[in-house]
Amino acid sequence: MNNTLGVVINRLSIGFLFAILYQVVVATATYVLSIPLTGNISDLFLGIKKADSEGILLISWWVISTVIITIISLIIVKHKQYFSIYKNEKHIEIPPKISLITIIVVGSVISFMFFLMDSVIGLFATNTASDVQAIYESALTGNFVPLYLSILFSILTGFIIVGVSAKTSSVSKITKDFRVDNIHHLSRLLSKKNSKRATMTDTIGLRPGALVHIGEKKVENVRIDLIEYDEKNITEIKDASIENCLESKNKLNVSWINIIGVHDPHTIEKFGNAFGVHPLHQANIMNTELRPSIEFYEDYIFLMLKMPHFNEQTGKIELEQISFFISEHHLLTFQEIEADFFDQIRKRLRENIGKIRKSETDYLGYVLLDAIIDSYFLVLEKISDISENLEDELMVNPTPKTLHTLQFLKRQMILLRKSIWPAREVLDNLQRNQTPLIHDETKTYLRDVYNHVIQVIDTTEGLRDVVGSLLDTYLSSLSNKMNEVMKTLTVIASIFIPITFIAGVYGTNFDYIPELSWSGSYFVMIGVMATIVIIMLGWFKKRKWIFT
Template sequence: MSKRQKRKNVRRQSTKSGLAPGTPVFIGERKRETTRIDIIDYDDAALNEFPDTTVEQCTLLAQSETVTWINVIGLHDLGMIELIGKRFNLHPLTIEDLVNTNQRPKAEIFPDYLFIVLKMMSYSETANSVDVEHVSLILGKNYVISFLENEGDVFDTVRARIRSAKGRIRAMPSDYLAYVLMDAVVDHYFLAVERIGDFIEDIDDRLLADPQPDDVQEIHRLKREILVLRKAVWPLREEVGAIEKSESPLIHHETRIFLRDLYDHTIQVIDMVETFRDLLGGMHDTYLSSVSNHMNEIMKVLTIIATIFIPLTFIVGVYGMNFEHMPELKWPWGYYLIWLVMAGVGVGMVLFFKRKKWI
């Protein structure tokens, strides 16, 4: 997200000042023109898909005994979001948070549903940065509603598992579907963190071998990417833990085991993020140290050269004086002797430096 867009989001956040709690105000970047609803309805025996359907169809399917995944793409249509909220008896504060893309990850437990907020992330090779998208999940008795900002998501593998009936997903209740969606989001955290880790390792090797001024900008860019990941992952640990430990009847005993595994995955991501954060924190000092050491090596060579030439310059200066009576001036071998003395002085100083291990 650009700095201009971030400033725009801050201004939109300020428009909520003075409004009653629960008043929905879309805060974020409008990433598509229209809001669309796609449905996948399934059980262990049958599968039905309803692309680009209506809110009425969502309500009818959610009341059946099958598991219904309702995927809402586009958050800017407040009228449709509010209509979905009314049909599924969502709290006004939940509707407010659904359309606020700046909302931090959290989990709220209501009598009839669970409200889960996530940050979906993927590393963009073209933009060379982490793409962040706001994702919200509503877990009900026989349904899961996912709210996305844009068309692309990380749930293609989930759809493929449902369509192919691989594994246990078609035989499990809706809470397992919610877990699978959360797990897909966390799995892409690993991909993003590992990609950033590759850049960190490359820069770390380059700083020790041949540091360049552009490396400082790259370090600051990676610091910002790690900060974005850290803000998304740290609340997720508490979120998953709260869902797993909740006494909500919507979370079955079979699913709690998988939620504990998801909790462990969040801890692993946090450890990776903190490790890379510490590495980046010391890279600026490493860069300065490498540049300083490189400069010291250059100054060392120049100093040795200057030190060797100091006595030679002295000898040349002595015999460059304009005195008439100097004994060696009229000696036939004086010129060659002076060259021999200067060469001996230079070689002797080099041997002395090596003995002292200065070179």
């Protein structure tokens, strides 16, 4: 109750501050321009109606005043802890960059609210130079309706402006620059039907090995990075051409070709044909919705894994499919996006740290696989932090938003589980298969990666159980809240049952009730009622039903 009253008082103070600033801006502009102005949307309508120089001035004034009042209002809301009477209300974060749409929305709301207030006050007060003067003159004559209306509109305006301002962060994410990609993003949010993303159904009826990109196109242009090395020398070419990569095919050193972007069938086909990749595997590279898998051939190993990325802005886990082609002297990796966890590996290659430059492609493949599995630990750590915060929130004040977060987190854990469980099978087959492309020494390291996969699975299952228990805790917290409410209502009802009975007895219409003629019977009845209430409260307290 205290919190609600404090919030209402804060909105009243903010609304009055808006009204004062509004009157100051209007009075100043009226004096400077020598035109009777209102500062609300009626200036715009009047300017459109006149359609002359004065009309253009009125329209310009409405636009300028809207921007000025909006900026001032947002500053007040952002720093409202200096204007708020009730200091326990949480500070509302307003982003430092306010979009054009935000200014239009907030300004239009303020302008319309003042127009509405002018119109309603005009029904109860004589039109004067300003609303403040109308309220003052009406109050002197005993008419307090304009004052009450101004208080009501101030509270409403305060709530509306604070509410709209609190949503500007989500608006700014969409409208921050008004570029073409923002409009495309907005259209995708409004309608998923316009998406050109291909799905598995688009491959129905096609020949086996047809190169069709399945999934979302995450980069515009395909980029190729080439690293060639041996124990003494290393050559690194960023944004290499296909010809540069094909030249390395006949070299005996180790070549790591990293292709970023799997949507171009021409690139996939050219690399696949040049290095002898089976057409079905070429098609699998372009299908980003497949589960992790591994295939062994005489002269190469083909495997696919999922690399998780945690999006800090949306809180989502985004899975990237990475395909490996491991041969005797060449390692081809196909990524969907540029971001990865391989920078430390590239640094080790450049600075010749460890045994990576002394080993062959199987060891390089192990190092890359180990980086992918380790990336799961980073994502799980993020999820663990979120779950801990949710647990604290559940103990203090669970809300419907908490339930939405729990459900969202549950879906993310399912997504992680679907990607890491098949990886266990991939790593197990890789370390057990008797292929000449994987040396026995490298298999020892692969067993360590396999153990990491088991650890990731255990952590994932543990977090799934935690998220599931958080959902039970949320339901229990709601049940406990409901029980507290029901207990309070039951105590109140129990107290009033006996005294309601007494009042009901003496409220009957019998002609003869002896004690009604007693001079002190009323006070005796009140005393009995009070005694019953005190006895019941004491009994409830003794049973620890209240005041615990």
